[in-house]
Amino acid sequence: MAALVLSLSPMLVTDALAQRRQQMPSRGEQPQEAPPQKQEKNFPLDASWTAIQMNGKPINGFRATLKVDSNLRGTGFGGCNTFSASAYPLRQQAFAVGPIAVTKSTCDKSASDFERSYLMALRSARQWDLIEGRLVLKTGAGEIRFDRGI
Template sequence: MRYQLSISVTALTVLALSACGTQSGAGDGGEGGGSVQPDVPVNGVHWSVDSVTVDGSKTEAPAGAHVEIDDKGRAGGNYGCNHFGADVKIDGDTITVGPAEMTEMACDKKVQGFEEALRAAFAGTLKAKLTDGRLTLTTETGDSIALTSEPPSPLVGTKWTVNSLVSGKSATSLPAGTENKAHLTFGKDGSVSGSLGCNRFTSTAKVSGDSITLGRLASTRKLCQGPEMDLERELVKVLDEGTVKYELKHRSLTLTASNGKGLAAVAAETSGEK
């Protein structure tokens, strides 16, 4: 299923979770008769979703699920497959999330189940608790979302896992059964290597501005099943076109060839991450 990329996800600039003000009475030792707890600032943060707990049942999040909130009262991110956007209002430690819009890409059944849980939890009135870079959002019914602040991933040295295909302004999910099989890594020595979903490949990669000039692909010649070969053919249309435009947003990477074909990828988890 195709969807139109119409949601712009803005990088988080400021999110302040204010502790409720407390008034000190006589005998509290509060000079001037009262004090107010300071705000807890969280600036420039990308919140990676670790898990969602519904009715006491915890479900781990797929790679790429995240939430970002900008200083204009807009939240955006990825439910695990589809992108979303929603208006938000922050008042102290309370975050109120309005109705969300989302893309409509077909997803793996397991991921779709997680998306439904996250979409239901990240809505309405939520209580926020921040501890050592970890954020917990709790609904009025006691369900919760666990999130962790993450630094951006660099283009070079990161293993980028392909999670969708791009054609012009539209994108499609990967062929069924090929999820997490295609990936690429740009090396410090000017190389790029990885998997096309079936065969492994290597090439050269020269980064200049927002473009990457790729050399001719060299790959193994293994025969694969239909969906894997379908994915491989689509990726070759991107990576064997010479020069591609790249867009790096925190832990997401998009490569687009001059023919309009492209791929979207997310930074793979490393040891020590969720």
């Protein structure tokens, strides 16, 4: 058994040296550091959110909300009607919203126009993030920022 250990020792030393040479930078080359790992965030399920800004503009005079429950059902108010849709927070903070079902209340033109814009932006959401306690949905044309609702 001692002979076996002695015959493997030079091979183990050679492998260790080869691995070390691969990790060492050549002359004049800076050592590369691995990029820091981004911590995966958890989407805040069952939290209520109120939209405060859409595409960089404050939302004034209208109310729009969103809640994604543990069954991945997104519900809320769009400014005139309530809505529901499948809403999927995915890995790497991706986000997908399925077709949206909306009630059919009659509203004035400005509320209907706002609601249409809000729901189209919500439907095009692709990423989410939590920034300073606010939910941010990144859409095809910009973003929607939300404060925690009651």
